[in-house]
Amino acid sequence: MIGRIAGQFVLLIFRRVVVKMKANKKWVALPKDIRNKLIQNVFCPHCLDTVTIVEFVIVDDPAGILLEGKCKNCRNEVARVVEVDE
Numbered sequence: 271m272i273g274r275i276a277g278q279f280v281l282l283i284f285r286r287v288v289v290k291m292k293a294n295k296k297w298v299a300l301p302k303d304i305r306n307k308l309i310q311n312v313f314c315p316h317c318l319d320t321v322t323i324v325e326f327v328i329v330d331d332p333a334g335i336l337l338e339g340k341c342k343n344c345r346n347e348v349a350r351v352v353e354v355d356e
């Protein structure tokens with residue numbers, strides 16, 4: 271019983287790691303100058319302006335990838351979808 275639950279837990283972690291790796295792969299596949307432009311071009315609903323995203327993580331998204339992080343100016347949470355062709 272415990273072994274089965276532990277097994278499912280490991281599987282869940284494994285799936286998450288795979289999804290993260292997939293998203294990272296898509297992100298790294300983009301040219302560096304494009305990536306820099308995307309990082310510096312995130313709309314912040316608090317600043318009502320285009321800002322730089324900091325401390326972000328890359329999440330897999332049906333449209334491509336999602337950058338989730340903080341606004342460099344006000345430190346509130348911001349996110350941006352990046353459409354990527356697979």
Ligand SMILES: [Zn+2]
Nearest residue numbers: 314317341344
């Ligand atoms: Zn902001």
